[in-house]
Amino acid sequence: MTGRATYGFDTLQVHAGARPDPATGARQTPIYQTTAYVFRDADHAAALFNLQEVGYIYSRLTNPTVSVLQERVATLEGGVGAVACSSGHAAQIMALFPLMGPGLNVVVSTRLYGGSITQFSQTIKRFGWSATFVDFDDLDAIKAACDDNTRAIFCESIANPGGYITDLDAVAAIAETQGIPLIVDNTSATPYLCRPFEHGATLVVHSTTKYLTGNGTVTGGVVVDSGKFDWSQNDKFPSLSQPEPAYHGLKFHETFGNLAFTLHGIAIGLRDLGMTMNPQGAHYTLMGIETLSLRMDRHVANAKTIAKWLEADPRVEFVTYAGLKSSPYFERIERICPKGAGALFTVAIKGGYDACVKMVNGLEIFSHVANLGDARSLVIHAASTTHRQLTIEQQIAAGAAPNVIRFSIGIEDVNDLIADIDQALAQATSDI
Amino acid sequence: MTQNPTDPMLRKIFAETKTLACVGVSMNPIRPSYFVARYLSLKNFRVIPINPGHVGETLFGEEIYADLASIPKDIQIDIVDIFRRSEYVPPIVAQAIEHLPNLKTIWMQVGVTNAKAAEMATKAGLQMIENRCPKIEYQRLFGELRMAGFNTGIISSKL
Numbered sequence: 001m002t003g004r005a006t007y008g009f010d011t012l013q014v015h016a017g018a019r020p021d022p023a024t025g026a027r028q029t030p031i032y033q034t035t036a037y038v039f040r041d042a043d044h045a046a047a048l049f050n051l052q053e054v055g056y057i058y059s060r061l062t063n064p065t066v067s068v069l070q071e072r073v074a075t076l077e078g079g080v081g082a083v084a085c086s087s088g089h090a091a092q093i094m095a096l097f098p099l100m101g102p103g104l105n106v107v108v109s110t111r112l113y114g115g116s117i118t119q120f121s122q123t124i125k126r127f128g129w130s131a132t133f134v135d136f137d138d139l140d141a142i143k144a145a146c147d148d149n150t151r152a153i154f155c156e157s158i159a160n161p162g163g164y165i166t167d168l169d170a171v172a173a174i175a176e177t178q179g180i181p182l183i184v185d186n187t188s189a190t191p192y193l194c195r196p197f198e199h200g201a202t203l204v205v206h207s208t209t210k211y212l213t214g215n216g217t218v219t220g221g222v223v224v225d226s227g228k229f230d231w232s233q234n235d236k237f238p239s240l241s242q243p244e245p246a247y248h249g250l251k252f253h254e255t256f257g258n259l260a261f262t263l264h265g266i267a268i269g270l271r272d273l274g275m276t277m278n279p280q281g282a283h284y285t286l287m288g289i290e291t292l293s294l295r296m297d298r299h300v301a302n303a304k305t306i307a308k309w310l311e312a313d314p315r316v317e318f319v320t321y322a323g324l325k326s327s328p329y330f331e332r333i334e335r336i337c338p339k340g341a342g343a344l345f346t347v348a349i350k351g352g353y354d355a356c357v358k359m360v361n362g363l364e365i366f367s368h369v370a371n372l373g374d375a376r377s378l379v380i381h382a383a384s385t386t387h388r389q390l391t392i393e394q395q396i397a398a399g400a401a402p403n404v405i406r407f408s409i410g411i412e413d414v415n416d417l418i419a420d421i422d423q424a425l426a427q428a429t430s431d432i
Numbered sequence: 433m434t435q436n437p438t439d440p441m442l443r444k445i446f447a448e449t450k451t452l453a454c455v456g457v458s459m460n461p462i463r464p465s466y467f468v469a470r471y472l473s474l475k476n477f478r479v480i481p482i483n484p485g486h487v488g489e490t491l492f493g494e495e496i497y498a499d500l501a502s503i504p505k506d507i508q509i510d511i512v513d514i515f516r517r518s519e520y521v522p523p524i525v526a527q528a529i530e531h532l533p534n535l536k537t538i539w540m541q542v543g544v545t546n547a548k549a550a551e552m553a554t555k556a557g558l559q560m561i562e563n564r565c566p567k568i569e570y571q572r573l574f575g576e577l578r579m580a581g582f583n584t585g586i587i588s589s590k591l
Contacts, residue, residue: 067581071583257568
């Protein structure tokens with residue numbers, strides 16, 4: 001180790017968390033395909049179970065391949081630690097679990113991935129939790145929505161299906177006043193474009209399925225802790241600040257300081273909810289992250305070029321991409337995501353719903369899939385798929401109205417992508 | 433707060449340390465001070481427990497003393513690790529300076545800081561560390577925290 005305090009993003013995305021395998025010298029991180037790990041002796045086993053030592057016990061909790069991924073994402077986000085899990089949706093539950101309890105609520109942006117809206121508006125009710133949805137451009141409404149039972153504020157940095165950038169600094173200031181953490185889903189931006197902790201966020205969640213893996217191979221998620229939140233500042237977070245009955249009365253925050261949230265995620269979250277990432281999945285995601293910055297630069301450049309081209313086309317009604325000067329959120333780019341507004345946006349085509357369906361059917365290079373952040377360009381009609389469970393009002397609030405399609409721009413040759421869109425638009429609007 | 437040592441300095445401190453005195457160590461196995469003392473003794477540091485409520489008993493094979501002044505002169509203390517509330521720290525540091533001729537480092541645990549004590553220690557030529565835990569720093573520097581997904585800051589392609 002050189003002892004240097006900081007390294008560039010491009011170095012960290014290749015190296016952070018990894019080292020040559022101490023047993024074999026293998027340079028690439030091996031896939032440790034094992035469920036359990038041998039203890040040195042009974043004392044070692046007891047110390048591990050008591051959290052007095054850190055080590056591998058069982059792969060539901062920790063695994064050497066998964067650990068490399070966790071440290072890598074934690075490092076890229078500038079956090080203290082991370083817990084990987086089986087999907088982005090699992091990460092959201094893992095982030096909320098230490099904070100919430102029956103009767104408690106989370107204040108949530110209306111501009112979210114449709115699946116997250118359903119998870120928060122419906123499924124978490126089974127735990128006795130609830131969510132209050134607010135337009136995050138209305139800061140007074142966020143404040144008004146926070147009550148004595150609110151335990152977190154949740155939003156996306158660059159919101160799916162694109163075109164919206166949350167003013168993270170303003171929202172974080174509200175969370176700080178309330179003595180609660182701001183949780184930011186940074187999936188669409190990745191830590192290359194946006195670093196939510198630098199804007200006051202406490203926790204970051206990712207669907208690693210998207211840009212981090214970048215090749216559409218595996219689902220995964222991760223929760224990253226900034227390590228900056230004082231869980232003992234009030235009595236709102238007893239699972240972290242008070243003796244935790246699920247871990248023989250251990251006080252996580254007092255015992256582990258700023259490592260508390262991450263260790264709680266392993267020792268209670270993964271232990272008892274079991275939404276673990278597997279080592280194969282971590283391997284694919286680590287492969288992807290090695291090239292994250294290179295891909296994101298291309299994703300953003302292609303998205304900008306295509307959004308501009310579409311905006312100038314008479315067959316298009318409007319394009320909602322924050323990277324366009326016409327966007328009301330254009331001025332937030334420099335502050336929130338200085339390397340670009342991502343590669344997701346929606347397009348409204350003249351001819352409405354029918355034209356959207358024809359457009360999706362007419363595309364050749366673009367894949368019609370329910371995913372984003374792949375190296376391949378993707379397209380979806382959100383209102384009839386990813387945002388289908390929502391009311392029309394929720395769809396419009398989320399930026400997924402019936403007359404728009406969502407593009408996730410890939411890293412192919414931009415001229416080929418434009419030519420594909422051009423011919424599909426011609427088919428879609430031929431009757432107009 | 434004083435400037436805490438860099439990672440290379442911390443490595444040097446650990447390498448040069450044989451014996452620590454742990455002030456305010458608890459006999460309760462789920463208290464942080466018990467964790468830390470136990471861990472450091474497992475890592476082959478000699479840990480001298482200080483707790484006036486348990487004088488004469490033993491913890492991890494070492495006799496418990498009432499205070500730093502009561503440690504026998506033949507035990508050379510390299511680090512005093514303090515598990516007391518910040519306001520109680522200055523007399524502990526004063527006693528450490530007076531009675532422990534081999535002392536090199538005063539280490540205040542996570543949540544513990546005291547400017548007056550830091551000034552005394554620095555004037556006496558001691559290394560000051562505030563608001564840190566030696567167990568966490570040891571685990572971070574020597575790869576253990578890596579196993580639980582923590583950001584260790586270590587970048588190296590060496591075996």
